[in-house]
Amino acid sequence: MIPPIVRTKAELRAQVANWKAAGETVGVVPTMGALHQGHLSLVRAAEEACDRVIVTIFVNPKQFNNPEDLENYPRTENEDAQKLSHHRVDMVYVPGPDEIYPAGFATNISISGLTEVLCGAHRPGHFDGVATVVTKLFTQTRADQAFFGEKDFQQLQVVTRLAVDLDLMTKVVGCPTIREEDGLAMSSRNLLLSDRARIKAPVLSETMEDMADGLRAGQTLAELKADAEKRILAAGFNKVEYLDLRACDDLSLLETPTRPARLLAAVWLAGVRLIDNIAV
Ligand code: AMP
Numbered sequence: 001m002i003p004p005i006v007r008t009k010a011e012l013r014a015q016v017a018n019w020k021a022a023g024e025t026v027g028v029v030p031t032m033g034a035l036h037q038g039h040l041s042l043v044r045a046a047e048e049a050c051d052r053v054i055v056t057i058f059v060n061p062k063q064f065n066n067p068e069d070l071e072n073y074p075r076t077e078n079e080d081a082q083k084l085s086h087h088r089v090d091m092v093y094v095p096g097p098d099e100i101y102p103a104g105f106a107t108n109i110s111i112s113g114l115t116e117v118l119c120g121a122h123r124p125g126h127f128d129g130v131a132t133v134v135t136k137l138f139t140q141t142r143a144d145q146a147f148f149g150e151k152d153f154q155q156l157q158v159v160t161r162l163a164v165d166l167d168l169m170t171k172v173v174g175c176p177t178i179r180e181e182d183g184l185a186m187s188s189r190n191l192l193l194s195d196r197a198r199i200k201a202p203v204l205s206e207t208m209e210d211m212a213d214g215l216r217a218g219q220t221l222a223e224l225k226a227d228a229e230k231r232i233l234a235a236g237f238n239k240v241e242y243l244d245l246r247a248c249d250d251l252s253l254l255e256t257p258t259r260p261a262r263l264l265a266a267v268w269l270a271g272v273r274l275i276d277n278i279a280v
Contacts, residue, residue: 002081003055003089009140012054012093016142019090024051028143028170030134033057034074034188035083038178042147045175047088054141055084056093058100063129069273074191093141100136109135111158111165117251118154118264119275122241130155131162138163138170146170151177151185153262153277157251177277179205185276197270203235204276208243208263212280215263221245221255232267241266241273245280 006012019026027050029042039055046053057080064070077094084092108128114120115127138146146163148156160172178186183205184198193201207228214224229240246253248260257280264277 002085003092005081005092005094007094007096007099009095009099012091012140015091016054019052020142025144026050026052026054026142028137028141028146029053029055030137030146030148031055031057032059032073032188033080034076034191035080036178036186036188036190038149038151038186040083040087041178042149042175043084043087043089045147045173046145049145049173052090053088054091054093054143055089056095056137056141058093058095058133058137060100060129060133061097062101062132063126065123065125072192074188093137100133108132109162109166111161114154114158114161114251117253118242118244118246119266120154122266127155127158131158134159135162135166135168138168143170145173147173147175149177150174150277151187152275153264154251157249183209185274187274189272189274192272194270197236197272200236201269201274203232203237204265204267204269204274205278207231208265208276208278212263212278215245215257215280237267237269238271239268241268243267248279 016026027046029046031039043055059073061070081092109131110128111131120127148159150156156174163170163172180186182202184201211224211228225243228243232240243265244253245261245263248262254261261280262277263280266275
């Protein structure tokens with residue numbers, strides 16, 4: 001059965017109030033739609049942990065630093081609803097932009113430190129947009145738990161920080177990255193890749209895996225990084241925006257994985273920006 005689609009905050013609030021009055025726990029899975037198995041793994045985690053599950057679909061204009069990117073972002077609401085019909089989802093919340101940002105909206109939530117590196121450094125305003133909408137979605141849904149993918153590792157750290165710092169009642173839960181069979185991390189943006197580009201795309205995760213093996217074997221980061229960038233560009237990618245080894249907790253740069261660390265990358269392939277990260 002296709003879950004009920006709710007488009008207004010008022011309707012959402014009324015439904016959640018009933019659930020809360022009955023003592024039920026609420027889980028939320030925030031998404032921008034164009035759902036794939038990565039999103040659905042978060043839905044499964046929510047189903048297991050919570051009595052009620054809300055999936056939100058909102059292509060958040062505030063987190064796009066490029067108007068063309070916002071316009072081209074895939075929108076597949078009917079297919080998304082179909083996919084969710086195979087899950088125990090109680091509501092799909094699909095607010096329009098005016099419902100989230102009504103006339104006069106003037107608040108911006110900004111997290112320092114964590115957002116100043118990686119995607120934050122390359123996409124000005126992106127994480128303010130994420131933080132602002134996530135805060136609103138948490139308070140609107142009154143969720144007990146919210147499920148986010150490690151695919152967007154920096155976002156997961158930022159949202160975790162935000163929920164703690166603002167004493168939000170929602171606990172942020174991180175879930176592992178789901179990949180295609182050839183290793184490419186699933187992403188709504190993969191839909192934007194041409195067939196030719198799609199064939200090249202797994203070189204990113206292959207290169208990162210080899211880099212991680214090299215680090216574990218004691219090779220230096222500088223040497224591994226130079227080789228990795230060459231390999232990615234030779235495979236036909238246009239640009240390596242960043243390819244860093246960073247500490248999991250505060251995203252500070254590391255030379256060697258002396259504490260829990262992640263390799264994180266953003267690259268451009270045929271006009272599409274892809275990100276990935278793996279544990280080292
Ligand atoms: P998005 O619709 O791209 O904003 O993503 C919504 C949520 O799904 C975020 O928490 C993402 O981290 C998560 N997500 C996206 N792709 C994947 C994936 N391949 N594996 C796990 N989670 C994912």
